[in-house]
Amino acid sequence: MKLGCIGDDFTGSSDLANMLAKEGMRVTQFTGTPSEDASPDVDAGVVALKSRTLPAEDAVRLSLEALEWLKAQGCTQFFFKYCYTFDSTREGNVGPVTDALMEALGADRTIVCPAFPATGRSLYQGHLFVNGVLLSESGMENHPLTPMTDADIRRWMGHQTKHAVGHVAATTVFEGADAIRAAIGEEVAAGRPVIVVDAIRDADLREIGRAVKDMTLITGGSGVSLGIPANLLDKSDRIDVAADWSGLEGPAAIIAGSASKMTRAQVERYAASNPAMEITAEMVMEGETSPEEAARFAFEADGTALLYSSADPGTVKAAQARYGRETVAGRLEDFFAETARQLVAGGVTRLVTAGGETSGAVVEGLDLSALRxxxxxxxxxxxxxxEDRDLVLALKSGNFGDADFFETALRVLGGKP
Structure with a gap:
């Protein structure tokens, strides 16, 4: 294994695995740290953790466990993947995990780059934009678990890490890999080893990837991984990972637990002409519905059913105020994990999930150890x-996809273009 990756949630990890596979790497995504060695033909291993919203000490512990396993697989470079919207509280977890990985690897520098222009996430003058809007005005300021109230990633990371935070501006990035590498060296020499790097074009990400060829630890969103496979593989070693995809036919279901703007738009579009069941926090907390009832609705529906709890931010905040933020989140995740178990036990072979926490709960609930x-x-x-059963999935972060994503996902999972 050449590249060892640690993701702080399941949807982001599958995003990273997808990016590496598109660039020709043989990629396996693991659910948590495996207990056995990976296949020797794997180029990149992605250990997907559900650590984004855990207490920082727990996120660090899980990440270090994953690191030790990846080191044992022979990895020569490591990637810590977090969300393009840098989902974290003022205390972490991005900073504490980055610090711990740097120390464990003896790394004297790393970069911070959550940008991915293809999905509308750009980083300019250290500020993160979502579709041209500052992160702190994009709707992420209303996130129920990790509200992002500051778009300055330099400042937000500065709250979390014990290291001084540096910056490589877009004007330098435009000059290419050599200029980026030199600027990183200057920041390290100035005592700023954790370096935010701007990127407003996908071409910038490829140049950044070239610039960090010899860096032990890289951190960022999956976009910056665009340039990494070329550093590790010869052209002759690259493969077309998706060429043999055939998908699966059979019953399908959709579970949406994200309150993001895009997921709410996707829910509205799909529910307008398809069976849908809303599952509110109050219904779950008061025992007014059950996973068995939700699964029964899906099985009896005329078409593929959508089960969703994607409420607007005001409704979410009201439920959190009444029952407690962590309590509501935990109960909803448990509800959808059990619902997924009921669906798969009843014959569902195609499952679409929306929301990082929801997708992570579903993957854990189904005890999926590895994903192709x-x-x-x-x-x-x-x-x-x-890898161990007839089940195909789409694990979507809240803000990803267009309004027709659910229909598109069902077609692709079924083997159709």
């Missing part, structure tokens, strides 16, 4: 297949 990467459904969202 298939074709891309939307930028940042691949189709994946469980």
């Amino acid at each position: 990467i298939g074709p891309e459904i939307a930028p940042g969202v691949p189709a994946v297949k469980a």
